[in-house]
Amino acid sequence: MSDDYKKLIYFFTALLFLFFLSVFQASFLNPSYWGFNVFLILILFFVMVKQYNKAFFIALIGGLFSDLSRFSYFGASAMALIFLVLILITARQKIFFTLTSGSVLLLSVMAIVFYRLLQWVINGGAAILSHGAFESFSFYFWSSGILTELIVTSASLFIIFKVTENMKYRI
């Protein structure tokens, strides 16, 4: 099989995988109290292992799929995730040169805080432009959800790196 066919198959498999992940996120994770975002975890993982193109791909496609079950501006989550990838790449290249447990934790904190901030800015900006109202800042930051998300996200990344410790992605 030629490389072009292989790439095409990989592309559609990845698309299908992200599609099912978005269903799982909207129908299983979001209604439960284990609030975490699987796309955020995947993006963090790919940024940490310096696979930046994959991180951007997940940000765009994952964001668009997420918006299918949200009453929001279609594309807003994708935009927030794309910005987030850029921020994380900059942090990875300028601050976190090596991948240690500390850097995994700090990048997770950064990702969660910036993602919420970007969501607030994009959704709030759109709300102000369309009907002059804004969404409260505290809604995005002062809830137990942020703590749970932080714990689950960093724990998931530690598990992923532990599982792959014999592979090239070793902390």
Next chain:
Amino acid sequence: MTRKIFIIFLILFLISLGVIFLNQSRAILFLKHFSGEILRPFEIVISTGRNNFFFWQSAIFNIKSIKEANIRLTGENLEFYGKIAKLATVENENSLLREQLNLSKKSITVMLAAVIGRDYQSNRSFVIDKGTGDGVKNGMIVISKGESAIGRIADAGYNSSKVQTILDAQSRIVAITASTHVSGLARGLGSDIIFDLIAKDKKPETGELILSSGTDGIWPRGLVIGKVKEIKSSDNQVFNTANIEITVNIVEINDVFVIIK
């Protein structure tokens, strides 16, 4: 940062910006509805599985409290039998009086729908398993048991629809308090809801129910929005406001009713 990364970012940023700006274009709407229709059966299967999983998980971990609640409810049930008997008599009297006064009976037709998808860490919106194929249209009102206001149909697909809840920042309901009859506007803030535009000389009572007044022509009269939690009054503000405690926990509801007419 390499030039290549920045170019990729720029291209993807422009794509997402284009998608946002062309939100109402035919191509994007078609894409959204088409993808939504494909998602729907999977969402139904996963949400049903999730509901069963959490039901049994809750049953196992809360067996003691379930037993205690069962004993308490059995006692309460006996009390209610007596009340139901009295209520039946009152209902008969009520219908007779209505006939005499030529008053039409308030009747709404509803359709049961299951919640199959939710927004991430917020109660701003959710997806239900009924769409235009079942008679659902944009703008229809969604309520829960006890005629509590939940939201409106914001985006009806053929087999599923998105519901914008009353917590969304775009939600506005003209409302009135149940006992003091203070009118105002129930406005969503994303996470909370406030009772706004209350006349300076009027103050609702803490704990009293806030109902939709029906004067906006959108929300039917008498739907329960919530209770007055805290009244805020300041000399330098034109109106009084009050925080509302909503009566329904939107994150916990699995079934809702769509008002068809």
